[in-house]
Amino acid sequence: MNISQAAQRAGLSSKALRYYETINLLQPARGPNGYREYSRDDVETLQFIQRARACGFAVEEVRQLLALHRDPARQSHDAKQLVEEKLQQIEQQLQTLKIMKKTLRGLADSCAGDDSPECAILSQLANRV
């Protein structure tokens, strides 16, 4: 099948599929007209990629996951470790965002938000928050 259909089935963009090809993540076959031809297997791989990306894995990490997926001698320990590491990163980002949110909430609540130039947000940013 052609690129846009494959992209749609995998929940990705055509641009992304072309990109994955340039970085050697997935090489579809080519028809006589030069068009990319994605097999059903390719689409499954693309779905794998899409799901892993949606879980927060970077493309290079997806490459590792795919390698494990294809390796019959893999150890589930390895995949689990990747997931646990990603979990820690996500947790870290959550903490950062929560602090930002708290700070922003405090700023917003301290500001009248009227037409006066007096603004607690700007003065707190100008001094210590």
Add this chain to the structure above:
Amino acid sequence: MNISQAAQRAGLSSKALRYYETINLLQPARGPNGYREYSRDDVETLQFIQRARACGFAVEEVRQLLALHRDPARQSHDAKQLVEEKLQQIEQQLQTLKIMKKTLRGLADSCAGDDSPECAILSQLANRV
């Protein structure tokens, strides 16, 4: 004062300060030797920038905040709106991360993590999660 001292006082890198200059966010004076000379006012501005960045504002948004900060005819309403919008973005990111976390937690918990090739993580990524 020279760039690295200014950077240190603001909690930023020298590279960042040079970058802010190239994008016309903050133009320090220059000494006869060509060195950048940061005034105390400059450092305060840099601290403003650093705090706003730490709250999640993009550099272009910081530029707007700075413009408001310098505008005596500003309305606190405008600053508050920027903060509220940022809050919504942060909230959105938090939701996304929370879903990722849940999904990853589920994947990790379903996997034995031993030396067997049987791996629930990989099979769930390969089929629907």
Add this chain to the structure above:
DNA sequence: CTTGACCTTCCCCTTGCAGTAACCTTGAGG
């Protein structure tokens, strides 16, 4: 035959700097 919807490659743009190279300046010490 033509039209419009696909497809192709190629190149620039994004964010916020970090890294590196090649080259000045400055202050301290022998």
Add this chain to the structure above:
DNA sequence: CCTCAAGGTTACTGCAAGGGGAAGGTCAAG
């Protein structure tokens, strides 16, 4: 006076993960 390390300067490249758009080939339908 000379040197050397620790600063400073510009300029260029690179990162992640594609998006946008140009210029041109292909395909199916009317």
